[in-house]
Amino acid sequence: MSSDAHAVHDGGTGLSNNKLLMWVFLGSECLLFGGLISAYLINRNRFGDGPAPGDIFDIPFTSVSSFVLLMSSLTMVLSLSALQRGDIRNNRIWLWTTALLGALFIGGQVYEFTTFLREGLGYTTSPFSSAFFTLTGFHGVHVSLGIVMLMSLLISSYRGTLRKENSETVEIVGLYWHFVDVVWIFIFTVIYLVPSPTT
């Protein structure tokens, strides 16, 4: 890393524009998820005649899918680390693993949603149900977008354009991915593990 006077001077931070953009965006996302989580918390005991959160949550199942998402952060960082070493093969393997773990998490969410639906918790059942599905749905959409990004990285990798020198791209996708993971860390604790109201 040369101390290129042009690159690092008083007029800028010398940081990559793209990476800075992603961090700025993640700062903004905190307010988005904060709003959704607050909307959930305010509504969690407003379940009316529908199922209550404390009765319907399946903690063991959600624990497994949370664990899956958590481990996908590890594989994400391993894929970046591989690419930074120029190890294209391991980079692809870990990208694939991350995407698959993400997909597994989404699959788990779909399963959870259908179970809830069967048990009488529809989107319109109560303020609690609306808030729950909206919050976890928004998170699910974020994970899905992350999977799309990972797949795009893989496509470009197979086209030979994802190389060591583009590792920042993987790093930026990784930032997004880890952010979605930390949001889930929060959701898992506050929404699932903190005891919820029961009927």
Place this chain on the structure above:
Amino acid sequence: MSEQTAELTVGGDAAQPLGVYSRPKGGGGWRDWITTVDHKKIGILYGGAALLFFFVGGFEALLIRLQLATPNGTVVGADLYNQIYTMHGVTMVFLVIMPMAAAFANYLLPLQIGARDVAFPRLNALSFWVFLAGGLFLNCAWLFGDAPDGGWFAYSPNTGVSFSPGHGMDFYAIGLQIAGIGSLISAMNLIVTVLNMRAPGMTLFKMPVFSWMILVVQFLLLFAVPVITVALFLLLFDRNFGSNFFNPEMGGDPLLWQHLFWIFGHPEVYILILPSFGIVSEVIPTFARKPIFGYEFMVFSGIAIGFMGWGVWAHHMFVSGIGPISVGAFTLSTMFIAVPTGVKILNWLATMWGGKIRLNAAMLFATGVVSMFTIGGLSGVTHSLSPADTQQTDTYYIVAHFHYVIFGGALLGFFAGFYFWWPKVFGHKLGETLGKWNFWTMIVGFNVTFGPMHILGLNGMSRRIDTYSPGFGFELWNMVATIGVFIIALGVLFFVLNVILSARRARGLPPEPPDPWDARSLEWFTPNPTPVHNFDEDIEVSSLDEFWHRKWTTDENGKVVRKATAAEVCQAGDAENVHLPSPSYWPIVMSAGMPLIGFGLMYNLWLCVPGAALVLMAIYAWVFEPPDDPDGPFGHGHDDHDDHGDAEAGDESASDEGAPQEEAASVE
């Protein structure tokens, strides 16, 4: 949208040949404008669109005042009136003041920090087109005869589907959502621009106050827009998918909407006013011929306002039934936000003190802001007293208050900016005589319109009423206010005339020489109008007001003496082979898809398919677009907008095998 596009940084060399991905090749005329990524053109587009919406919103204001001129008015019915006042508010806040601030920010921020462009030129174009799509989408509601009628604040459950069964509030929710995407992208872009693209030597504390205020505003947008995004999503889901967030019948809580809306809405107030504070802080020093008094205090008070703006939202809810402890806490936080605001006003006055004031149109408008905003600020203090607010809120006293802030503060500030920077943008000054007519009619009309509203409000006239009965003492001042609004309209007419006549007068004449005002900041280093590449070369900045310091110095007696003329200091603007980012089709294509998705959500979900297809196609094409157009007017090579910063990209291309590769930055 931005999160995907920001990420898909996929190398492009293998993907280029397909024709659709080639960059636009000049073409001239309107094609240049719709594909432009030049921050200056985008700034002009923002300004033009904002002015257009200003006329729409102004027309709505005329109708409101005509309806209220006399008791039992019959100009429009109750239903239409509710739509008009809602759209007047929404238009003026989201489609006039915010984009006009964006116009100034886009045009001037890169120039003031000595940059060639913003950090992400295509995202910049995208944010404009997305804003325009949102604005047009909102106003489409008129064509469908179903405009939003729940007020700009859209309190639930009145905006729920039971009480607002038409599509009006869907237009509101989706239109603002789209416009919000534009604001968020713009905010992220300008933050990165300020942090990474400043000229060598320009530390943050050598930035002009205007740039500072714009930076603070971008932070407010960055954190406030997601909150309204959440609120609008919840409203949309409630209305269209049967969720129960704000539906009390199912146990939902209408106050949740109020909290979310005002958590956004109060920072929004500062989003509206701070750009104007920035403009005033540039105009007053220039025409008082003194540096801004207490620069650090001006900057810190701006930051303090931005920061404190997050802790006062519930003063909009003093009467909504939140507990007395909340009311007390928000009473105090609201009061003390007056302190940094007062610091700003006093510093402006102190800047004028001991100066040599040239009272031209720009300066008149700027000092107009100082005194008119003071009225708005002081009436603001009177209703920060929560007990007093229980008498004042939702009356015309509040209407008077926020018009003194938004019209007397923000809008007059923009007019100051027009007169000040017009030569920079268009190469000629606006006429002074008409400018003074413009100022005096507007300031008189403004006070005749909104001054009486203080009295009306204290006399008990409620807001948002389509008519009132005689006998409450409202007749006189309503008539006066209606007369006033026509005086304002006359003032606007003078401005339009001025624009037309001064352009005609300037035709065939050489452009205004650089530095028509003996100005102080970096944008005046370049000729008028600004050349397409902004600066011939980087400017080494060593102080605040760098431009002024290159022209003037103080002799041993402390007297200010000239050391160089402006012509000697300014750049010629004739640099060649400056690499500039190439234009692109995709920002406008992507934004065109969004209203389609909106219409689809309202009328027929199938319409979402072409909309989503347009967006996806644009994202895809955006990512694989080649970095440059070899045949374009700007030469070739990499996009040059990252010339300050982005060390990695430069290092990588230098270090590796030299294969052609796309810089990360060009993919934005």
Place this chain on the structure above:
Amino acid sequence: MQRFLRPAGMVGALLALAGCAADAELDTLTPKGPDARTIDALSDPVFLVAGVVFIIIFGGTGYLWWRFRDDHSDEEYPEQVHGNFRLEILWTIIPTVILVVIGVFTIITLTDLNRYEDNAMALSVDGDTTTWEPEVVVVGQQWWWEYRYYFGGTEGLDLSDARHLPPADIVTANQLVIPVGQEIELKMSSRDVIHSHWIPALNGKRDVVPGRTTYWKLEAEEPGVYFGQCTEFCGLSHSRMRMQAVALSPADFQAWVDQQVQPAAEPTDPAAIAGMAIFESQCARCHVIDGVNDETKGADLIANAAPNLTHLMSRTTYAGGIFNLYEPDGSLDRTQLEAWLRNAPAEKPAYAEGRRGMPAMGLGETEIDDVVAYLETLGTRPSMDVIVATEVE
């Protein structure tokens, strides 16, 4: 209404003008009750301070224009002053100190306004003497106000579903009748959207929120009529949602209660009997008359309620307080009432087809006459003082 001329010059020319307005029944600067007076005592000095600050800034700007204008007398450049730390600190501290003082008084006032008295008054209801802690349940709906009196107290009353409330001793609309000199506690909610209850001469406003209970209070010092207006935008006819507080002496209030607790009298006049039949077949779907129908069946409206008409004639306004029931001479304003019965939506905008507001009933002219004849039997006409004082235009 009495006119109130505020001593001019007290809070500056602008506010003096405000106080001078004729017929300003909604004026916020002429308090007639202790709560409004408390608020006024807080805001008046602040208006004064704000006025002084404004004059300083405005005058200062004008002075600077004049004093430091560039008169081109010389070419000298003004001295380049960059700032003064002490001045900055000074003009940070001075406003802070002013605001701290104002803040202290504000918090004191806020505490005062949130303190509810434990007052009580003896009241005879249906012959039984009870102790009433004066409180009234206020329910807002599109676009009128309902006032419900529970003389047995409102302990345990759940307002979260205001569409289904337990029967009350008195149910009236648009005119809040209160005893003078008593602090009346208001427990408020809404049946549809958010409204705001505001009687400026007696106290500030407070929203009524569906699904929630909000608390407020008011007290009148003198017998009289105090005008009010819904101040939270509540849809189409928001501007036509008004109310009045009618403060009566304790004796008059007792008399009013005695009337109101009675069910409606059986009509005897043939036209009125015919009118009652029409009421039962048409109007009773929404309106309640004690002795004819009751609230349990629910109104055929989204809000599940229309004004209780048992003592209609004891009120002086209707349709959200926008029409006079009586002419100034005390006779019934037949023209307006018939027009209302003929085609209500033409008189007051409403979404009748959306089950909000009174629809056009499609009654023939004789039927309308009969209904008016029946309505005339409902309740006793109030005193001429009240009729004159409550008149709206």
Place this chain on the structure above:
Amino acid sequence: MSTDTPTTEATVAEAHDDEAHDHPTDAKYVRIAILLAVITAAEVATYFVDIGPALIPTLMVMMVVKFFYVAAWFMHLKFDSVVFTRFFVTGLILATAVYCIALTASEFWSKG
């Protein structure tokens, strides 16, 4: 909110050094992941074992620790420029503060 440039410059230099030399090894990443897994297991265990009033504080502490480790190591905040941390932390603190106040005003803690 602001970045004062001199320190930034220094941090940038450090960051670049880190990228070149001190980047955590894969083994380190795996160790972090194991730690995260263990904490998650402990979190889940609270569902089965009653620990009384300490439950919520314990959960919060474990959550924050997990959050911190992912942000610091996987998102490289520990090694990267402090500018990034500031953005993220500003967003986090602002969101926490604002929404906690909103929840308080909505009487969430007392009626939750």
